Amino acid sequence: MIFLKKRLYQLKIILTGILTGLCNGLFGAGGGMIVVPSMVHFLDMDEHDAHATAIAVILPLTIISSFIYVKSGIIDVNTTLKVTIGSITGAYIGSKLLNKLPINILRKLFGIFMIIAAIRMVI
Amino acid sequence: MVEVLIGIAAGIIGGMGIGGGTILIPGIVFLLKIEQQTAQSINLLSFIPAAALAVFIHNKNKNIE
Numbered sequence: 001m002i003f004l005k006k007r008l009y010q011l012k013i014i015l016t017g018i019l020t021g022l023c024n025g026l027f028g029a030g031g032g033m034i035v036v037p038s039m040v041h042f043l044d045m046d047e048h049d050a051h052a053t054a055i056a057v058i059l060p061l062t063i064i065s066s067f068i069y070v071k072s073g074i075i076d077v078n079t080t081l082k083v084t085i086g087s088i089t090g091a092y093i094g095s096k097l098l099n100k101l102p103i104n105i106l107r108k109l110f111g112i113f114m115i116i117a118a119i120r121m122v123i
Numbered sequence: 124m125v126e127v128l129i130g131i132a133a134g135i136i137g138g139m140g141i142g143g144g145t146i147l148i149p150g151i152v153f154l155l156k157i158e159q160q161t162a163q164s165i166n167l168l169s170f171i172p173a174a175a176l177a178v179f180i181h182n183k184n185k186n187i188e
Binding site: 032033036045048049050051052053054055056058059062063065066069070074075076079080082083084085086087088089090091092093094095096097098099101106109110113114116117120 | 126127128129130131132133134135136137138139140141142143145146147148149151155157160161163164165167168169170171172173174175176177178180181182184186187188
C-alpha cells in the first residue's frame with residue numbers, strides 16, 4: 001500500500017509538471033498560476049514551500065522562453081539591464097519576506113494577482 | 124529610474140512566487156511606452172538572475188521541496 005501511495009504521489013508530481021509546462025508553452029506565461037495551487041491542493045505542500053518551489057520550477061522554463069525571444073531579436077538590452085538591477089533587489093526583499101507573511105495574506109495576495117493576470121489576458 | 128522601480132516592485136512579488144510579470148509587463152508597456160512583445164522579453168530576461176537569487180535564498184530557508 002505504501003509503495004502504491006508513493007507511486008501515485010510521483011505520478012501526481014509528473015502530471016503537475018506536464019500541466020505547468022503545457023500552460024506555460026501555450027500562453028507564454030502563467031505556469032506559476034497553475035503550479036502553486038497544484039502543489040498546495042494536489043501534492044498537499046505547505047503554501048510557503050509551494051511558492052518557493054514554484055520559482056525553481058519556472059526558472060528553467062523562463063530560460064528556454066528567453067532563448068526564443070533573443071533568437072528572434074526581440075530584445076532591449078538597455079531597459080533589460082535597468083529592470084534587472086531592480087528585480088534582483090526586489091527578489092532579495094521578496095524571498096526574505098515570504099516566510100514572514102502569514103498564509104492567509106499570502107493567499108489573498110496571490111488571488112489578487114491571479115485576478116489581475118486574468119483581466120490582462122481577457123483585455 | 125522608473126525601470127529600476129518597476130523591477131523592484133516586480134522582484135518583490137516575483138521573489139515570493141506570486142507572479143512578478145503581472146505588474147512588470149503592464150508597468151513597462153504603460154509607463155515606458157515599450158511594445159508588449161519587447162516587454163515580455165524584458166520580463167523573461169530580468170527574471171532569470173532574480174529568480175536564481177530567490178531560489179538560492181528559499182533553498183537556504185528550506186522552503187524548496
